[in-house]
Amino acid sequence: MTTAKDLFIVAMDPRPERSVGQGDLSLALAGAELIDLIGAGAVTVDGDRIVPAGPSAPDDRLLGEAAARLTRQPPHEQIEDWLWRRGKDLSAAYQEALEEEGELTRKRGGRLSFGSERVEPADTPARRGAADRWEGREPVLVALASAVGVDDGRPDGEGGPDDEPGLDDAVTTVVAAVHDAVMELESVRQRRTIENAAFANVWRGP
Structure with missing residues (x-):
């Protein structure tokens, strides 16, 4: 499977300490596609911009959609802008695709809720492949999972986007952009929480 599909499956493993938000996961999935x-x-990466390198027809449908949406005329799109544009509702698209492929099943009391339904990975070769890639600490998968808060077993404070061995410069740039975008999304959430609390206090009165 693609890195994005492997990431989706890894993110579904039960972790009581933290569930993965759909917005965070969508940004990371867009990074995985890239x-x-x-x-x-x-594509190639020139600084912080995505430069299409020629025609491409990936076998995977969603990856093909990603390739088709690349900005092919200069000035080329910045990586962070791509993450936000491509990442919109992307986790829902991957859930639907994986269900259609038989990689996810809907069950009452499933492992993780994405939207109103509960789904869990089916016992398939693709799921086992994703698990093997994760347990083998494949650098790209570990780095992207770290961006959305999925613990790979290292002590706190280790495993940032610049610490993962085996990543070339272009991939490191993308992973760092995913980390930054996820942090920005979290700051937006916190700001909205503060604003909503302040608004509620106004109506509550002294």
């Missing part, structure tokens, strides 16, 4: 496109030679 990394796979880099690996396929479909």
Whole structure:
């Protein structure tokens, strides 16, 4: 499977200390797609911009959609802008695709809730492949999972985007952009929480 699909499955493992938000996961999935496109030679990274490297027709439907949405005329799109644009509702798209492929099943009391339904990974070769990639500490998957708060077993404070061995410069740039975007999304959440609390206090009165 693609890195994005492996990431989705890894993010579904039960972790009581923290569930993965759909917004965070969507940003990381967009980053995973970009990394796979880099690996396929479909794009290169020039500074913080995505430069299409030629025609590409990935076998995976969602990865193909990502390639089709690249900005092919200069000035090329910045990585962070791509993450926000491509990442909109992307976790829902991946859930739907994985269900259609039989990689996810809907069950009462499933492991993790994405939206109103509960789903869990089916026992398939693809799921086992994602698990093997995770347990083998594959650098790209570990780095992207770290961005959305999925613990890979290292002590707190280790494993930032610049600390993961085995990542080339282009991939490191993408992973760092995912981390930054997730942090920005969290700051937006916190700001809204503060604003909502302040608004409630106004109506509550002294």
